[in-house]
Amino acid sequence: MSDTLRTTCPRCAGMNPQEAVYCNKCGQQLSAAVAPTPSLIAELALWRQFIGPRADSYMERFRVFREGTQERFTPTWHWPAFVVGWLWYLYRKMYLHAAIFLFGGLLPMVLGAGLVGVVIWNLFAAVAANYLYYMHIKLSLAMIDRRAGLDQNVRDHLIHDAGGIQPYVWWLGIGLMALAIGAGIMEAPAPITPPSPGSPA
Numbered sequence: 001m002s003d004t005l006r007t008t009c010p011r012c013a014g015m016n017p018q019e020a021v022y023c024n025k026c027g028q029q030l031s032a033a034v035a036p037t038p039s040l041i042a043e044l045a046l047w048r049q050f051i052g053p054r055a056d057s058y059m060e061r062f063r064v065f066r067e068g069t070q071e072r073f074t075p076t077w078h079w080p081a082f083v084v085g086w087l088w089y090l091y092r093k094m095y096l097h098a099a100i101f102l103f104g105g106l107l108p109m110v111l112g113a114g115l116v117g118v119v120i121w122n123l124f125a126a127v128a129a130n131y132l133y134y135m136h137i138k139l140s141l142a143m144i145d146r147r148a149g150l151d152q153n154v155r156d157h158l159i160h161d162a163g164g165i166q167p168y169v170w171w172l173g174i175g176l177m178a179l180a181i182g183a184g185i186m187e188a189p190a191p192i193t194p195p196s197p198g199s200p201a
Contacts, residue, residue: 092166
C-alpha cells in the first residue's frame with residue numbers, strides 16, 4: 001500500500017490504513033486527526049534513534065508521563081530493572097542511575113537488612129525505571145541538540161555515543177553471578193567433626 005493511502009498518527013507518527021478510525025499502535029483517534037507537523041515526526045524519530053532496540057515499546061510506555069503539555073511521574077513496572085537492578089540502568093547507558101542503584105542495593109546488606117532490603121530496593125528501581133529512562137532521554141537529547149546545532153552527522157554521532165544499549169552488560173552480570181556463587185561456596189563453613197570416643201572432653 002502506498003503512503004498516499006495511509007494515515008499518519010499525530011501522537012506516535014505510526015502509519016495506519018487510510019480508513020482507520022484509531023491508530024493501531026497507540027489508540028489515538030484518527031477520524032478527526034490532523035497530520036503531524038514535520039517537527040513532531042523529526043522529534044519522534046530522534047527518540048527512536050536514541051532508544052534503539054524496543055523503541056516502539058518504550059515510546060508506548062512513555063505516553064503515561066505526558067498529558068497534553070504537562071509531564072508527571074506515574075508509577076509503572078519494569079521487569080528487567082526489578083530482576084537485575086542496576087545492571088539494566090548500565091545496559092541503557094544511565095551511568096549515574098546505575099551507580100545509585102548499585103550502592104543503594106549494597107546498603108541493605110551493610111545495614112543488616114539482608115535480602116528483604118535488596119528486594120525492596122529493586123522494587124523501587126522497577127517502579128521508577130520507565131520514568132527515569134524517559135527523563136534521561138529527554139535531557140540527553142536536549143544536550144545533544146545544543147551541542148550539535150544543525151550538523152546532522154555530529155548529532156548522529158552523539159546519539160550513538162549516549163543512546164542505545166551496551167550488550168556486554170549481560171555478560172558482566174553472568175560473570176558477577178558466577179563470582180558471587182563461587183564466593184559463597186568458598187566461604188561455606190567447614191563441617192563440624194565430632195570428637196573421637198577416646199579423646200578428652
